[in-house]
Amino acid sequence: MRETIAAATMPAPHEPVRVREFAPPDPQSGGAILRTLYSEVCGTDVHLHEGRLAGVPYPLIPGHVSVGILSDIRGTILDIEGSLFREGDVVTFLDVHETCNACYQCLVAKQSTRCPHRRVYGITYGAEDGLLGGWSEAIWMKPGVKIVRMPADLPPETFIGGGCGLMTALHAVDRGDIRLGQSVAVLGVGPVGQSAIALAALSGAGEIIAIGAPASRLDFATRMGATAVVGLDVPPQERTTQVRALTGGRGVDLVIEAAGAPEAVSQALDLVRDGGRVVVCGQYTDHGATEINPHSQINRKHVEIRGCWGSDFSHFHRAVDIAARHSNRIPWAEMATRRFDLAHAGDALEAVATRAVLKAVIVPNS
Ligand SMILES: [Zn+2]
Numbered sequence: 380m381r382e383t384i385a386a387a388t389m390p391a392p393h394e395p396v397r398v399r400e401f402a403p404p405d406p407q408s409g410g411a412i413l414r415t416l417y418s419e420v421c422g423t424d425v426h427l428h429e430g431r432l433a434g435v436p437y438p439l440i441p442g443h444v445s446v447g448i449l450s451d452i453r454g455t456i457l458d459i460e461g462s463l464f465r466e467g468d469v470v471t472f473l474d475v476h477e478t479c480n481a482c483y484q485c486l487v488a489k490q491s492t493r494c495p496h497r498r499v500y501g502i503t504y505g506a507e508d509g510l511l512g513g514w515s516e517a518i519w520m521k522p523g524v525k526i527v528r529m530p531a532d533l534p535p536e537t538f539i540g541g542g543c544g545l546m547t548a549l550h551a552v553d554r555g556d557i558r559l560g561q562s563v564a565v566l567g568v569g570p571v572g573q574s575a576i577a578l579a580a581l582s583g584a585g586e587i588i589a590i591g592a593p594a595s596r597l598d599f600a601t602r603m604g605a606t607a608v609v610g611l612d613v614p615p616q617e618r619t620t621q622v623r624a625l626t627g628g629r630g631v632d633l634v635i636e637a638a639g640a641p642e643a644v645s646q647a648l649d650l651v652r653d654g655g656r657v658v659v660c661g662q663y664t665d666h667g668a669t670e671i672n673p674h675s676q677i678n679r680k681h682v683e684i685r686g687c688w689g690s691d692f693s694h695f696h697r698a699v700d701i702a703a704r705h706s707n708r709i710p711w712a713e714m715a716t717r718r719f720d721l722a723h724a725g726d727a728l729e730a731v732a733t734r735a736v737l738k739a740v741i742v743p744n745s
């Protein structure tokens with residue numbers, strides 16, 4: 380381990396990303412160091428830079444989903460099967476840490492993603508808390524962090540291409556309770572929407588309609604498993620007409636909203652059939668209110684609306700397994716179209732913010 384560790388930091392919202400040197404972590408018993416191979420840049424990092432998330436302790440080392448090589452293991456760290464992690468293992472880890480398993484949300488409501496004590500690497504841990512973000516040559520694996528081995532048949536590049544969008548999409552598809560043959564519309568063709576399309580297809584959905592822009596992302600959506608696409612150049616009323624035409628005039632059984640614009644939720648309610656379901660997972664940051672007619676869009680339609688917040692270890696663990704099993708058929712690796720070193724992390728953020736790339740990958744040790 381070098382004397383200092385370089386990491387790209389966000390000093391504060393809207394301030395340029397800056398590389399800083401940090402003292403190497405001194406892992407406590409049960410901890411380790413991860414030498415970072417890849418970390419990702421996703422829409423959340425753009426929102427962090429815009430200051431759209433509450434409770435973020437800037438300065439921050441972003442990067443919540445990462446892959447790396449374990450080193451400096453102190454004591455023993457076991458995976459969920461009980462097998463020992465060794466130095467040199469290629470692993471990833473759940474960014475959510477310190478879920479307490481002692482509060483109402485954890486124990487009674489059994490919805491640990493709403494645990495008030497949970498902290499998230501690269502989001503709610505600040506740089507002053509230690510090397511707890513992925514845009515860094517090394518990441519401190521705190522004791523209790525949930526580490527997952529990369530399966531031998533899963534290239535790290537493929538996993539990071541799916542990245543956090545894959546876990547979010549898995550949670551959203553779980554919330555959607557898809558049945559074989561059901562029709563699904565996915566609003567938004569960013570990383571979450573693309574993975575939601577792939578997972579809906581794996582779940583046995585019938586018609587899968589991708590709605591978004593630009594055309595290149597809709598083309599990619601068809602490779603992920605979409606059976607039909609509708610561009611945002613089509614006016615909203617006409618989109619509804621097209622979706623109804625594909626579903627016997629009724630609308631889809633399930634809409635997964637992964638677009639981010641508040642109006643997309645209203646659109647989702649127009650696209651779903653009577654008695655269908657809408658899962659909202661695109662409103663991770665607050666983009667304001669939108670107008671909904673409760674009578675015609677919810678009550679009379681008899682629809683079910685489900686929110687979807689974060690992901691837990693079950694989503695993470697299964698996402699790694701699914702990515703490994705289907706990496707030959709589903710082009711997750713191609714989602715991470717550009718790589719950046721730490722010095723160019725700001726450019727990576729810009730490329731994601733301007734939608735020049737679907738996803739950017741940071742390679743800290745390049
Ligand atoms: Zn809790």
Ligand SMILES: [Zn+2]
Nearest residue numbers: 421423543544
């Ligand atoms: Zn993310």
